[in-house]
Amino acid sequence: MGATAAHVRVAFLLLPALALSAAAIDFDRARKFWSFQPIKDHPAPAVRNSKWVESSIDAFLLEKLESRGLAPAPPADRRTLIRRVTFDLTGLPPTPGDVAAFLADSSPKAFETVVERLLASPHYGERWGRHWLDLVRYAETDGHEFDVDKPNAWRYRDYVIRAFNNDVPYNRFVIEQLAGDLLPKDRVTGDIEEPTIATGFYWLGEVINTPVDTFQAIADRTDNQVDVIGKSLLGLTVACARCHDHKFDPIPTSDYYALAGFLESSRLRQAAVDSPARAVEIRGALAHLEGHPRAAGAPPVKDPSYEVFEGFDGVDFSTWTSTGLAFGSGPVSGIADSGRYSNNGQGILISKQFQIKKRYIHVRMAGGATVKLIADEYTNAGRILTGGDQFAWKTIDARMGVGNVGYLAIEDLDREQSVAVDQICFSDQKAPPPDRGENGIAPPPVPGATAPPSTFAMAATESLPKDAPIHIRGNHKTHGPAVPRRFLTVIGGENQPPISTGSGRLELARRITDTSNPLLARVIVNRVWKHHFGRGIVETVDNFGLTGEPPSHRELLDHLAYQFMAGGWSIKKLHRRMLLSSAYRMSSRPGGAADAADPLNKLLHRMPIRRLEAEAIRDSLLAVAGDLDRTLYGPSVPPYVSAFMDGRGKPKSGPIDGAGRRSIYIQVRRNYLTDMFLTFDYPLPITTIGRRGASTVPSQALWMMNSELIALQAERWACRVLDAVPAPEARVARLYEEAFGRSVLPEETREILAMASSLTARYGGEARAWADVCQVLMNTTEFIFIR
């Protein structure tokens, strides 16, 4: 590995000369590495057994098999196939009805019919959306000490599910992730515009609670953002270049900071994501109260020991930016007031950024919503003010923020509250300016009809555009020269035009999604392949660099990537291409001659046998028990908190069965991940994880044997089947159809009935005996492995 690296570059030893190091990488030479080569289409190779070839994929695979004298596995039977594809596309088992319909369909297009039905199912997006969430360290809390909520994070999850269901072209999807807030609001679902929500992508990571060194915290956050962008979209470990030039890949430290500049020029906010039509509707409903002041602003603070920051005396909000509609287009009578129309209004006003020079920030305010100081991107309870019924001065002690850059947010996301701010000033002394109490405030008008709510989401917004300085050896305290923002040199080239607008994220997004980028399409195509065939063509799905595995079928990968781009970046078309191949329909039966010659199955001579992921196991438990709630979307269900999940920020436990909702709707609390998920290799939300483990741990067996949830689901399943199927033999047959999509064998029936009757005698009743039967079936390898 070291040797491979050596002929790419020798710059590592020249570390102190950081400014020179980019030049020390021979990019032209580096671009000869396979993954940096342009994507070219390849014709399907000629094969002997041409009647096996249903799709071009088959030809590429077969050619390699034949060259080793191997043959692909025979086709799987239909029951196996429908179970495989139903889990693959929806993460749920096929129902007995689904299986029966497929078995009865004698058309040559019977399998295609199944695939089309599943691709059209809304559960498809839940399954494939979750694959995406693995890549973006999706979580709904900050983690760290108190595991604080990330408000509206779940909107990103729903966005992703909808995007997969609607087959949003992948290049468009990526542009939205990076710069959706900068796009026209023209992709609308119902009342909300989609693109802005996508930029939640940046903000899903861990957030340090009350950092002592905020610059370090920001540098660490940026590192994580670069890491996720690099791995999820490009399959490159760009963040390795934070402290030194990448040791293996042609990524100089300057490229890392070139990307960091985009992130440091952007920040997080809660953004109103009402569709344009919805905004008109809300505005209309609020408008009849336009211009009714609730109070008169107080005279300006004259005392020179206070530095006046804002008096809201203009006709508009001047340097403040507004999201949502509550504050209208400007102050009323010298007051910024989210209750000007009614307490129904929701919105946020954000100040310009300022250098915090004085320790105390005084805000003359009223109302139950909040004013926050965000200093160096961080806020905490001590920096959040809430007003009362009357105007009064409230004070933030910005002690830890002095010297840093901050901004204020006047925030009313509450349908029952409002906030009114009259004046803001800074001082060194703790006491606020004297208040003569000359003006009270009227309660917000109660509208005759309720104004429709706004929708808010975590989103990126533009900050002061700036180029990031190199942190020498990754130390945020020792700055080198600032690096102009640009895409990676090895892909974007040595002569990229300078960033012309704002943070430049939209320009970055366009460069990343340009068809000349050799990685974007290859990486996503490989991910989809991995989920269908168990192993990526590049096994290291998140690493297409020199330390990654080389592709097992390079021409096939390029062919698929080329066709993917040419076909409009449609993920669903890609699924069809893969699923309608002969390869996908192979049997997984091990032990044949090809297994001996290709023991790791790198040539894909048969389908792999795969264990289901945590969510699919849990969803199956709910599905067979008959109480899976198939509701789509919405706020998350709090996780069940067992006695073995403890610590700070402990939430109130949710219901043990997650209210029957699919696993993707269980809230992802960083510090309180559902223990069953962790046991079954759920990815920690730390960075891009495109390949989950499939480990075998006693806690899995213990969970399947003894957990509360398994007992509950087994009882429910038994209860339902006892009612529905009175004859024991037929009941066993039904259980098998529901659990495994197959007919039970006579010896299996015999074994099961023997235990059922022995336990019925022991318990003195059928219910518990059959719950035990159901639990045993849920524990079988057949339940959690896909063949």
Add this chain to the structure above:
Amino acid sequence: MSFTRRELLCRGANGIGGLAIAAMAATSEHDRVLHPLAVQPTHHRARAKSVIFLYMDGGPSQVDTFDPKPRLAREHGKPLQIPMPPTQFNDNGNVMQSYWNFRKHGECGADVSELFPHVATCVDDLAIVRSMVADNSEHTAANYLMHTGFSMQGRPSMGSWVTYGLGSESQSLPGFVVLDSGLIPPGGMDNFGSGFLPAAYQGTLLRRGAKPIANVEPREASPEIQQEKLALLSRLNRGVLDRLGSVTELDATISNYELAFRMQSAVPGLADISGESKATLELYGIDKPETEAYGRQCLLARRLVERGVRFVEALTPALKGLDRWDQHGNLLEGHTRNAKATDKPVAGLLKDLKARGLLDQTLVVWGGEFGRTPMSQGGVGRDHNPFGFTMWLAGGGAKGGVTHGATDDYGYYAVENKVHVHDLHATILHLLGMDHKRLTFRFSGRDMRLTDVHGEVVRSILS
């Protein structure tokens, strides 16, 4: 990807050239899938077989425990004369003297304050490191660093690395056990997580009470019912495998039930201390209410290492009205009560291990995520201090009766023979027979280590 182990072994034995090599490599990987806790070879001769980490969550004050500083008394109430970086609360007062007197103990003459009269009798077995350095002033980041070598969330815990590297000698208990009396450190369960290592290596929480380990208690009314169910399960599984063929993962899943079943039986016996002698219970302070909780944890720690468990962490017990060792205020009361709750149990553990001949092969590590400031917070407390603090090691190849490193006159900054957390990790791995540079796992395109790219073994504290 999937094939039977038996097939592979046959193939390996037949020696089909390059294929055999591929198959053998796969065999060892697949053996690991089948037996993730199987004992692994060490890199060099191990001095310690197990680790007991006595985690003093919250950050005990070095200048009030093992690192006496007369200057604090001389300058009590006066401004600190050296640079003072921002602290967590940044509400720093003047120099504050210790509430406790120090005395020299043992043949080595180590200084220990009045807080630890029992541990003071064991100093000839301790290697006291007064020059510990960490990176972060926040509990959570510091806890992550101490446990995982990274100050961000989600990396494998030291106990996970150790069991990944060495396996465990117990095949009926988890390899990494965390003993808890109701107080999980800030940062939560991620302190004990396996991060990017396989889930087999994650810490298992062993709690007080009737149900010490999650899902370990059978729900069936009698063991025979459960056995009947497991027998049916085994027959159904076997039938399918016989018809459709098996692969390692399937075999592993089936044998996993046997391990789970053994664990179910082993845990109640482990937690039942009724067979311990009265003298032993007294030695650990289990007979007294104020020392009962940690005494029990320490005794369980011994019982775990006796059974071959590789890594045991005993968390600070929850004391009513106290927030761990984190005394930003009321240092006097807080440290007094914490010390009272842990001193006798810790000394009892050391003595008991020694008497049983286990101390030589058990590395005991004591300390928190950082220390505390020499200046006061609010006149009666101390803020966080990652720049210089004390930890100690005992047994398992650590040299008894040494004091290593030093802080400045205030006890604020480590100035002599600094030992970073990475160095501590490297040393712990070294004593367990592992080279911290060779204990790696490929993730993110890198061979990740507990010590990242840092760490030096602290040779002078090795016996």
